[in-house]
Amino acid sequence: MCKVIAIANQKGGVGKTTTSVNLGIGLARQGNKVLLIDADPQGSLTASLGYIEPDDIGVTLATIMMNVINEEEFEVTDGILHHQENVDLLPSNIELSGLEVSMANVISREVIMKEYIEEIKKQYDYILIDCMPSLGMITINALVSADSVLVPVQAAYLPVKGLQQLIKTITMVRKRLNRNLKVEGILLTMVDFRTNFAKDISAQVRKEYGANINIFDCSIPVSVKAAETSAEGRSIFAYCPKGKVSIAYEELSKEVQAHEN
Numbered sequence: 001m002c003k004v005i006a007i008a009n010q011k012g013g014v015g016k017t018t019t020s021v022n023l024g025i026g027l028a029r030q031g032n033k034v035l036l037i038d039a040d041p042q043g044s045l046t047a048s049l050g051y052i053e054p055d056d057i058g059v060t061l062a063t064i065m066m067n068v069i070n071e072e073e074f075e076v077t078d079g080i081l082h083h084q085e086n087v088d089l090l091p092s093n094i095e096l097s098g099l100e101v102s103m104a105n106v107i108s109r110e111v112i113m114k115e116y117i118e119e120i121k122k123q124y125d126y127i128l129i130d131c132m133p134s135l136g137m138i139t140i141n142a143l144v145s146a147d148s149v150l151v152p153v154q155a156a157y158l159p160v161k162g163l164q165q166l167i168k169t170i171t172m173v174r175k176r177l178n179r180n181l182k183v184e185g186i187l188l189t190m191v192d193f194r195t196n197f198a199k200d201i202s203a204q205v206r207k208e209y210g211a212n213i214n215i216f217d218c219s220i221p222v223s224v225k226a227a228e229t230s231a232e233g234r235s236i237f238a239y240c241p242k243g244k245v246s247i248a249y250e251e252l253s254k255e256v257q258a259h260e261n
């Protein structure tokens with residue numbers, strides 16, 4: 001059984017891509033077959049895995065979704081790239097923005113990505129979708145395709161307001177489009193454990209949401225190594241295997257798998 005997890009927060013720069021890469025590779029290191037889907041036209045996930053010019057890639061998520069819309073025949077594995085750390089990637093680039101705009105008049109536009117994922121999921125244990133920082137149609141497609149949503153929250157600003165908007169969208173999707181959608185959990189990222197501010201944010205998130213939503217036990221520390229790894233084309237496990245961020249993402253991978261049990 002494959003589990004599909006959307007990694008979403010409409011706030012930018014909170015660690016969605018970093019979490020997609022390192023949770024994905026963390027799960028692969030623990031014996032799972034993993035597909036990462038870049039659902040952000042910025043192509044940050046694609047670039048983070050070493051494809052530094054996403055706009056030069058021919059077949060992307062946009063191509064696949066266009067094929068579904070036009071009911072064109074295609075191989076379900078078209079466009080999938082293999083990364084040396086044992087994960088697969090369906091890349092994205094700027095074409096996804098154009099697609100999002102042109103979907104306005106498409107019938108059943110919320111379920112286009114799901115139609116594809118239902119086919120490809122037979123080949124994987126986990127599919128992680130790195131969402132863009134907006135709650136537009138591509139993100140809705142990701143939420144409709146997913147079994148659960150993992151929400152990274154940067155522990156450096158007051159996140160309560162932004163989270164309410166996301167939770168509203170999740171509730172709407174659950175009501176109208178995907179009754180089985182769960183919240184995998186809120187993950188605190190870029191936590192500076194030396195400061196009281198980080199502790200305050202953490203306490204605030206737990207107080208505000210902890211009664212209804214899982215807050216992951218592990219949180220991701222702030223670290224220059226984590227910031228550097230985005231430009232390296234590999235995971236934190238390859239770049240800084242003994243560092244605290246590596247240990248945190250290994251813990252997160254275990255926690256996510258424990259949810260299945």
Ligand SMILES: Nc1ncnc2c1ncn2[C@@H]1O[C@H](COP(=O)(O)OP(=O)(O)OP(=O)(O)O)[C@@H](O)[C@H]1O
Pocket residue numbers: 011012013014015016017018019040042044131132133189190191220221222223224226227228229230245
């Ligand atoms: N634990 C960390 N410590 C320090 N820097 C980090 C950490 N995690 C991520 N970063 C850096 O913070 C920036 C934002 O991270 P990331 O790209 O993962 O966020 P995002 O939510 O995917 O952004 P966007 O909304 O633009 O897609 C990046 O430069 C990344 O390298």
